[in-house]
Amino acid sequence: MELRQIKYFIEVAKREHVTEAANALHVAQSAVSRQIFNLEAELGVELFIREGRNVRLTPMGRIFLDHMEQAMNVINNALQVVEEYMEPERGTIHIGYTSSMASYLLPTAISAFRVQYPNVKFELNQGAYHELIDWVHRGNINLALLAPLPKETKGMEGSVLFHERIVALLPRNHSLATASSIKLNQLRTDAFIFFPEGFMLRDITLKACQQHGFQPDIAFEGADMDAVKGMVSAGLGVALVPEITLVDNIPRSAVKVPIVDPSIMRTVGVLVSEERKLLPTEKLFHTFLHHFFRRLEQYQK
Structure with a gap:
């Protein structure tokens, strides 16, 4: 098994197309196809399912890809160590x-x-x-x-x-916008803007609300911090965000208000x-x- 074969295999697996992989590698399509064929012959298993000009990984191909990507990362790190040593x-x-x-x-x-x-x-x-x-x-x-x-x-x-605080970001016309601090359950009737499932910030804020006696009304979700801020600024709801994300960057039509009960930290x-x-x-x-x-x-x- 040659390093060139591994590089060709990873590129084809990533693009699921031999011609596109060959173009990215700046080699002939026939060279890529030949190396993939030789690699499969050496391993004794099929790595790809051919579907016209497209290909997709077999179950064994996916397993092999996972290991080869890690192996290439080790090799690339080793080369970089040599370059950076001096x-x-x-x-x-x-x-x-x-x-x-x-x-x-x-x-x-x-x-x-x-x-x-x-x-x-x-x-x-x-x-x-x-x-x-x-x-x-x-x-x-x-x-x-x-x-x-x-x-x-x-x-x-x-x-x-x-450690950093989680604070409330409220529309400027919110009834609590001028408060020096608030309790979390004062927002129990508000519409909330949350991050989607899979984001840890969602888990932190959802747990804090539930522990203080209410299930937040999640009206909107946004995966981008600036999008969440924009929705608050537009008056679409309130959000709980890390304080550091508001340094020099509080939307014009929104205000930051500390939460004192509970103090939410991460x-x-x-x-x-x-x-x-x-x-x-x-x-x-x-x-x-x-x-x-x-x-x-x-x-x-």
């Missing part, structure tokens, strides 16, 4: 993050990091909570910024960067694999994140 300050950081990190937290951290290491490059990958955990496990990325930080995940190691942290060492440049950034947020927390106090 100059870690010129490497590339592969990091994943959730939507609530996108507008302020991650850009602020990266900006501060590049003051010290201006030649470092970043490959940014936004994903859903459980998707990011899977990416770290598979080696697609080596670092993920998550909130809340998973308590126990096999083969993973997480460390808390800081951990924000960074997740890495216990089974793989961080690449040299990524290790620099991992250490920097902890120092950066420790200093920021001390400054805020």
Whole structure:
């Protein structure tokens, strides 16, 4: 089995089309077809079901793809380690993050990091909570910024960067918009704007409402933080959002109001694999994140 065969196989599996894979690889279609045929012959199993010009993975093909993607990630990491060994300050950081990190937290951290290491490059990958955990496990990325930080995940190691409050975002004409703080159950009759199922922020806010005696009326759902803010600003409902997402970015027709009963908090942290060492440049950034947020927390106090 050759490395070239694995690369061709992964590209065909991703595109489910031999011609498109060949074009992406900048090789002849016949070369791709021949290498896939040789790979199947060597393994003694069919990896694809042919359907005209299209192909799709067999059950064994899906299993093989999962292992080969992880193997290629290991190989690519090894090559990057060699490249970065002499100059870690010129490497590339592969990091994943959730939507609530996108507008302020991650850009602020990266900006501060590049003051010290201006030649470092970043490959940014936004994903859903459980998707990011899977990416770290598979080696697609080596670092993920998550909130809340998973308590126990096999083969993973997480460390808390800081704790943040969940606050209420209300339309400016809401009856509680001028309050200095509110109790959560004061919103029991309001229409809520929630994140979709699968988002941890939805679970946190839903649980808080239920523990305080009411089932929220979920009128709208949005997977994007800016979309949720926009719906609140348009007067379509109220939302519970991480306070950090409102730094320098509160919609014009909305207001932020702290919640004091209960005080809803979540951990924000960074997740890495216990089974793989961080690449040299990524290790620099991992250490920097902890120092950066420790200093920021001390400054805020």
